Amino acid sequence: MLGAESQWQPGVSTPARLPGVLAGDQNPEDEAVLLRDLRNAIHEASYVVPVLVEFIGNPAKTPYLRRLAIEALECMDTEAVEGVKSLEAIISSDNVDDALAAQAIITLSAIAVRCDPVRKVAVSTISKSLARATSGKLLTRELIRAVGSFGFEARDSLDALVAIIAKPSTDLQGGSLAAKAVAAIAKDTNPGAKNFGPFELLGLERKLEQAERILIAGGPGRYRSELGALEEALAYLRQRKDFLPTMVAFQAIRSPVVLVIALYIVLLLAVALIKRCRRNWLLPISTWLSRLEIESPHWVKFPTVRVGGCVAYLLLLPPVPTKRTNRGKRNHTQTKEVSVQQIP
Amino acid sequence: MKTINRSILLVFAALVAGSPALSAASSPNEKMTTLAWEAFLADKYQQAVALAERCIKEFRRTADDMQKELKEHGAPSPVVGSVPEPERTAIFNRGPLNDVASCYFIKGEAYARLAESARAAEQKEMLAQARLAYEAAARYTYARTWDPQGWFWSPAKKANERLEDMAPAR
Numbered sequence: 001m002l003g004a005e006s007q008w009q010p011g012v013s014t015p016a017r018l019p020g021v022l023a024g025d026q027n028p029e030d031e032a033v034l035l036r037d038l039r040n041a042i043h044e045a046s047y048v049v050p051v052l053v054e055f056i057g058n059p060a061k062t063p064y065l066r067r068l069a070i071e072a073l074e075c076m077d078t079e080a081v082e083g084v085k086s087l088e089a090i091i092s093s094d095n096v097d098d099a100l101a102a103q104a105i106i107t108l109s110a111i112a113v114r115c116d117p118v119r120k121v122a123v124s125t126i127s128k129s130l131a132r133a134t135s136g137k138l139l140t141r142e143l144i145r146a147v148g149s150f151g152f153e154a155r156d157s158l159d160a161l162v163a164i165i166a167k168p169s170t171d172l173q174g175g176s177l178a179a180k181a182v183a184a185i186a187k188d189t190n191p192g193a194k195n196f197g198p199f200e201l202l203g204l205e206r207k208l209e210q211a212e213r214i215l216i217a218g219g220p221g222r223y224r225s226e227l228g229a230l231e232e233a234l235a236y237l238r239q240r241k242d243f244l245p246t247m248v249a250f251q252a253i254r255s256p257v258v259l260v261i262a263l264y265i266v267l268l269l270a271v272a273l274i275k276r277c278r279r280n281w282l283l284p285i286s287t288w289l290s291r292l293e294i295e296s297p298h299w300v301k302f303p304t305v306r307v308g309g310c311v312a313y314l315l316l317l318p319p320v321p322t323k324r325t326n327r328g329k330r331n332h333t334q335t336k337e338v339s340v341q342q343i344p
Numbered sequence: 345m346k347t348i349n350r351s352i353l354l355v356f357a358a359l360v361a362g363s364p365a366l367s368a369a370s371s372p373n374e375k376m377t378t379l380a381w382e383a384f385l386a387d388k389y390q391q392a393v394a395l396a397e398r399c400i401k402e403f404r405r406t407a408d409d410m411q412k413e414l415k416e417h418g419a420p421s422p423v424v425g426s427v428p429e430p431e432r433t434a435i436f437n438r439g440p441l442n443d444v445a446s447c448y449f450i451k452g453e454a455y456a457r458l459a460e461s462a463r464a465a466e467q468k469e470m471l472a473q474a475r476l477a478y479e480a481a482a483r484y485t486y487a488r489t490w491d492p493q494g495w496f497w498s499p500a501k502k503a504n505e506r507l508e509d510m511a512p513a514r
Contacts, residue, residue, distance in 0.1 A: 027421065027485075028504075029482065029485045029498075029500050029501060029504060030485060032482060032504055033482065033483055033485065036479055036482075036483075062508075063508075064504070064507070064508040067512060071512075071513070099508075099511065099512055102511070102512045103512040106512055106513075106514055138511060142512075145514075
């Protein structure tokens with residue numbers, strides 16, 4: 001929230017002049033003023049994003065100025081996405097000022113929440129950083145908060161969060177933040193896990209059960225609401241697990257390769273069956289199909305035309321030889337016998 | 345947040361108690377600023393905020409104009425530390441600019457102190473107010489505060505240092 005103090009600008013350049021001024025070599029106090037003005041000018045200054053990105057990645061600038069540049073980037077509209085890579089670089093780096101990295105995490109999660117294409121990358125970067133044990137206290141808290149803001153999408157961080165809660169060195173605030181993040185993930189399990197396969201379901205259930213055990217060990221009264229969310233999520237997963245055999249079968253059938261092979265077999269069987277039929281059976285079928293084609297809706301017409309085509313093809317084929325051959329053979333044998341007897 | 349630098353507070357005390365320039369306290373902006381410092385040093389933070397705001401409200405526009413004019417003319421930034429006589433008088437002549445910047449800094453310090461003893465919910469708001477006040481002080485890059493020991497310091501630079509020590513804003 002910007003207060004009255006932030007809105008007046010004594011002797012400050014207009015946003016239009018800022019990119020040029022920032023790109024030059026300014027005194028740090030003036031640079032700080034300019035960056036705050038950029039942050040407060042928001043929509044007027046989105047064209048300045050490339051300059052900000054360069055500023056953020058410039059190690060010659062003080063960490064505080066780079067923090068201000070990141071804050072300014074956060075206030076830009078969708079153009080802020082351009083700065084995501086520089087934020088990731090800061091978060092992933094080990095030799096960065098904690099406050100600078102924390103600001104990068106805050107900004108990256110804010111951009112990811114409002115820009116869908118960035119979210120996957122942001123969740124992955126933040127989850128990886130959380131999994132690293134080297135993060136400082138301030139940084140770890142910001143990482144946990146960020147993970148919590150992504151909800152179910154950050155489920156890969158469940159193990160890291162559980163480890164943080166279980167660690168004896170974790171303070172009350174850190175533990176509570178981690179538990180809230182776990183609950184945020186659990187709350188979105190329904191419908192998040194709706195399209196999960198059997199292995200994903202079982203894996204998630206195992207992780208949530210582990211989280212539940214750790215929270216109970218930490219004090220059921222302390223984490224009451226978080227445990228409630230976990231119980232609901234687990235109940236949903238168990239309910240889905242009951243349908244696992246059906247689900248496995250369904251998944252196998254759903255597999256496109258299996259489906260194509262099955263269809264091909266059905267078609268072969270149908271052709272073989274029809275071939276064995278008498279020609280006079282095919283004519284009424286053809287008539288019936290023609291009527292169906294005229295009277296039915298579009299979604300019936302298409303397969304009807306195809307099946308009709310097959311029937312027409314079969315009608316045009318030469319007479320089915322199977323039965324005639326047998327009959328012919330018998331006649332031929334008889335004829336042969338007669339002719340043998342007739343020879344003097 | 346990092347504990348407030350005690351040496352700065354001692355300077356404030358000296359400023360209020362011993363400065364011949366301030367003991368005269370002729371102009372209203374000087375008087376208001378002195379009162380705000382006194383309230384702050386007496387741990388009356390709410391009162392310090394109120395007094396600082398009075399000065400800010402009264403002289404902010406003059407201070408803004410001064411800062412703007414100096415900036416537009418590309419005036420060199422006044423030095424900090426010990427300043428020779430002609431330049432020293434020039435700095436003292438920018439009274440409203442110096443006092444408004446100092447008052448914003450006092451306001452920031454007072455809110456930071458209030459945040460230390462506040463409950464979690466209020467603490468966030470107090471820190472947000474402190475941040476705004478420091479950011480406002482940091483805009484007056486031409487302002488200088490007189491230390492009665494014989495040197496000037498920059499409230500803008502000090503405010504930036506305080507902001508640097510604060511955790512990132514969410």
